[in-house]
Amino acid sequence: xxxxxxxxxxxxxxxxxxxxAFNSVKAxxxxxxxxxxxxxxxxxxxxxxxxxxxxPQGEISQVIHVQLDGLENxxxxxxxxxxxxxxxxxxxxxxxxxxxxxxxxSAFSLQQNNSSSAxxxxxxxxxxxxxxxxxNSVQSPADISxxxxxxxxxxxxxxxxxxxxxxxxxxxxxxxxxxxxxxxxKVWVTVGISDPISEQxxxxxxxxxxxxxxxxxxxxxxxxxxxxxxxLTDRKSGEPVPGAIVLFSIPDSVPFFDYCxxxxxxLFNFYLRNAVGTAxxxxxxVTKNQQDCLIELNNYFLETKDILTTxxxxxxxxxxxxxxxxxxxxxEKLFTGYNIVAPDYFFMPRxxxxxxxxxxxxxFDPNLFFDLPDFQEISxxxxxxxxxxxxxxxxxxxxxxxxxxxxxxxxxxKLLDGIPVFNNEKLKPLNTEDILKVDVVFFExxxxxxxxxxxxxxxxxxxxxxWVDSDPQIAHFEFNCLQPALNSEFxxxxxxxxxxxxxxxxxxxxxxxVVDTNNTFSFYTSDLTGNVNIRFIIVDENNQILFCxxxxxxx
Amino acid sequence: xxxxxxxxxxxxxxxxxxxxxxxxxxxxxxxxxxxxNSLNYKLSGRQYYFTSVLRxxxxxxxxxSVGSVILENDDRYDSVSLMLNIFTEDLIWFNNRTGSLIVxxxxxxxxxxxxxxxxxKMLFRKIYNDKILKGExxxxxxxxxxxxxxxxxxxxxxxxxxxxxxxxYLRDKEYVRQVNYFIMFPNNDIVKINGSKxxxxxxxxxQKKTVRQIFRKNDIYLVxxxxxxxxxxxxxxxxxxxxx
Numbered sequence: 001x002x003x004x005x006x007x008x009x010x011x012x013x014x015x016x017x018x019x020x021a022f023n024s025v026k027a028x029x030x031x032x033x034x035x036x037x038x039x040x041x042x043x044x045x046x047x048x049x050x051x052x053x054x055x056p057q058g059e060i061s062q063v064i065h066v067q068l069d070g071l072e073n074x075x076x077x078x079x080x081x082x083x084x085x086x087x088x089x090x091x092x093x094x095x096x097x098x099x100x101x102x103x104x105x106s107a108f109s110l111q112q113n114n115s116s117s118a119x120x121x122x123x124x125x126x127x128x129x130x131x132x133x134x135x136n137s138v139q140s141p142a143d144i145s146x147x148x149x150x151x152x153x154x155x156x157x158x159x160x161x162x163x164x165x166x167x168x169x170x171x172x173x174x175x176x177x178x179x180x181x182x183x184x185x186k187v188w189v190t191v192g193i194s195d196p197i198s199e200q201x202x203x204x205x206x207x208x209x210x211x212x213x214x215x216x217x218x219x220x221x222x223x224x225x226x227x228x229x230x231x232l233t234d235r236k237s238g239e240p241v242p243g244a245i246v247l248f249s250i251p252d253s254v255p256f257f258d259y260c261x262x263x264x265x266x267l268f269n270f271y272l273r274n275a276v277g278t279a280x281x282x283x284x285x286v287t288k289n290q291q292d293c294l295i296e297l298n299n300y301f302l303e304t305k306d307i308l309t310t311x312x313x314x315x316x317x318x319x320x321x322x323x324x325x326x327x328x329x330x331x332e333k334l335f336t337g338y339n340i341v342a343p344d345y346f347f348m349p350r351x352x353x354x355x356x357x358x359x360x361x362x363x364f365d366p367n368l369f370f371d372l373p374d375f376q377e378i379s380x381x382x383x384x385x386x387x388x389x390x391x392x393x394x395x396x397x398x399x400x401x402x403x404x405x406x407x408x409x410x411x412x413x414k415l416l417d418g419i420p421v422f423n424n425e426k427l428k429p430l431n432t433e434d435i436l437k438v439d440v441v442f443f444e445x446x447x448x449x450x451x452x453x454x455x456x457x458x459x460x461x462x463x464x465x466x467w468v469d470s471d472p473q474i475a476h477f478e479f480n481c482l483q484p485a486l487n488s489e490f491x492x493x494x495x496x497x498x499x500x501x502x503x504x505x506x507x508x509x510x511x512x513x514v515v516d517t518n519n520t521f522s523f524y525t526s527d528l529t530g531n532v533n534i535r536f537i538i539v540d541e542n543n544q545i546l547f548c549x550x551x552x553x554x555x
Numbered sequence: 556x557x558x559x560x561x562x563x564x565x566x567x568x569x570x571x572x573x574x575x576x577x578x579x580x581x582x583x584x585x586x587x588x589x590x591x592n593s594l595n596y597k598l599s600g601r602q603y604y605f606t607s608v609l610r611x612x613x614x615x616x617x618x619x620s621v622g623s624v625i626l627e628n629d630d631r632y633d634s635v636s637l638m639l640n641i642f643t644e645d646l647i648w649f650n651n652r653t654g655s656l657i658v659x660x661x662x663x664x665x666x667x668x669x670x671x672x673x674x675x676k677m678l679f680r681k682i683y684n685d686k687i688l689k690g691e692x693x694x695x696x697x698x699x700x701x702x703x704x705x706x707x708x709x710x711x712x713x714x715x716x717x718x719x720x721x722x723x724y725l726r727d728k729e730y731v732r733q734v735n736y737f738i739m740f741p742n743n744d745i746v747k748i749n750g751s752k753x754x755x756x757x758x759x760x761x762q763k764k765t766v767r768q769i770f771r772k773n774d775i776y777l778v779x780x781x782x783x784x785x786x787x788x789x790x791x792x793x794x795x796x797x798x799x
Contacts, residue, residue: 220594245581258596260592261592263589269594271594288579352596352663357599358660403601403604404604443601445602446598446599446601446653447599449652450581450587451580451581
């Protein structure tokens with residue numbers, strides 16, 4: 001082999017591996033995020049739109065996680081949005097205590113989070129703390145490899161005037177050439193007060209390499225739910241506990257139950273399907289030697305590589321804008337709240353007609369009987385087939401086995417509002433006033449590889465889970481599942497005969513699946529003055545992101 | 556010496572207390588492993604206890620079939636050992652990881668597939684009907700198009716001449732297996748057919764002549780009521796009256 005041959009072979013190999021690398025990157029999902037504004041005052045809600053695309057033959061994720069981070073990668077919060085096909089929408093409530101500065105918004109899928117070559121398109125948001133109106137400088141991302149959307153010159157935006165007064169109606173029309181009709185997959189129109197400092201961030205994004213999550217062991221495309229994982233360790237030694245059964249329950253009228261056996265690293269995974277809102281996750285570990293274990297959830301935030309930042313001094317007009325917007329928000333908060341969804345909202349559709357322990361053999365309603373002071377009396381008088389013994393060495397419960405017409409020689413699975421109970425003392429104080437109903441199953445039940453010698457499920461009237469937090473063997477986590485879906489469309493209206501100022505920063509939001517040649521919409525200006533930006537973000541047939549915009553002024 | 560007894564007694568007492576509180580949700584001979592981990596809804600059910608001494612079989616398949624189970628939430632389990640008891644209409648799963656025989660919860664099952672000995676895949680679907688067979692039943696889907704040909708396999712106890720069972724006791728009953736055929740129309744109405752030509756003709760009271768005609772043209776006589784003939788007849792009915 002001569003020198004030339006070797007050179008050619010080396011070049012060919014290089015080309016081959018370059019193509020391979022290119023294809024692996026290409027196969028990744030691409031997720032784009034479009035917030036409705038480039039700035040927010042702490043306590044505001046940022047609405048956003050999502051566009052996902054991947055290889056046509058591959059499955060694309062339907063659950064997209066959107067996270068708010070500081071520039072130094074400090075995680076603030078995360079929401080998970082269920083998308084429909086290639087598009088989705090959601091919202092983030094900016095915490096009231098967030099300090100002024102530039103923050104990052106990242107949209108990603110679980111697939112991306114586990115991938116070593118995934119890239120996330122980060123957006124930036126200026127947050128102004130509503131108790132801090134004096135801002136002279138901000139730490140901003142350095143202007144490197146910024147992905148600026150291509151300007152679209154085909155859509156023509158027209159307004160009836162260029163200058164408006166406060167509370168005035170604005171008529172907007174936009175025309176799309178006949179040749180372009182049908183070429184747009186989606187058009188998002190947003191109208192809002194223009195921030196001279198951060199406006200540029202709305203029409204650009206910064207691709208940043210993801211630091212892959214090495215804790216996850218499951219490869220999954222989240223289609224209709226959220227995967228969460230955690231690890232089990234010995235509380236004293238901190239060593240992982242393999243082969244333990246982690247029981248997972250969500251208390252409800254029809255409780256959710258699942259289990260997972262920990263792997264060599266003490267890891268466990270659960271998938272929460274169609275769960276919306278904030279769930280109370282109850283986790284308990286069953287080990288062979290009654291080991292004292294610590295259950296912890298894994299970090300579910302996205303880690304990205306650091307970006308370069310630079311300090312930007314604010315000009316006079318920029319500082320004045322911040323001052324005005326912060327004062328306006330302060331007044332706005334006096335008149336309106338900022339929680340758009342109740343924090344304890346949770347909904348999970350029932351997958352089956354019966355709980356995981358199947359159709360109960362019998363259901364007892366203690367309220368149909370005279371008042372009984374404790375569970376021993378209840379079991380003695382009402383719960384036929386349940387043997388409750390309170391002896392010196394503890395309380396034992398045994399149940400009938402209708403399968404072979406005997407009595408089980410082991411403790412049944414006991415549930416209190418759907419949460420497995422291992423200490424029978426927990427049931428002892430319950431009286432007829434506390435109990436709503438008792439389900440019993442007089443069969444040996446199986447759930448996956450687990451077996452239960454009968455089931456005793458007690459449902460209380462108030463369904464309080466306070467007792468869970470006092471038990472060190474039970475881990476209780478509040479977990480954000482899918483975000484409750486709300487319609488992002490908005491049109492600022494004038495409220496007649498009111499003295500309450502209208503201080504909306506966003507005046508119009510709408511998404512179009514189909515646009516005609518001539519289209520119109522209108523909105524009212526708010527009591528905030530300055531430039532108002534009418535902005536169109538377009539996803540075309542080639543999955544390219546385009547934008548066009550028009551400025552009007554409110555005096 | 557007495558002190559040793561005391562210590563032993565104390566240790567026994569401690570162990571007894573542990574035994575009371577310790578709860579293992581698995582059979583100690585076969586502890587659970589990560590092999591059973593799944594993000595799907597777990598297969599659930601109760602212990603299978605059925606024993607029979609009568610002549611005949613209560614099962615659709617006497618040997619374990621490797622099949623698939625699809626749950627109501629569309630979660631799917633493949634390569635599971637299944638047996639269908641058509642006397643009690645229970646689908647039994649042999650969980651080889653735990654060595655358990657489990658009657659799978661009917662409410663959780665949408666359909667299942669049994670791989671038969673001759674490599675034929677038999678699809679069974681849970682169908683609710685409140686007119687003919689009240690409640691939910693597992694129907695064998697023989698044909699699925701615009702209309703469906705369903706079979707409901709049953710085993711019934713029938714009287715027979717005296718014989719001695721496995722234990723030497725005299726018995727006068729035996730299990731007899733039969734299959735009832737049903738046609739399911741696009742509007743989900745189910746009509747029983749006994750497999751005769753007349754039962755097909757009666758499905759269309761206003762077009763009896765047409766049905767007879769197409770059967771005659773296609774040499775369908777339904778004399779022996781065999782499944783292939785019934786299947787052909789169903790397909791012809793579909794193409795004549797229900798094809799789009």
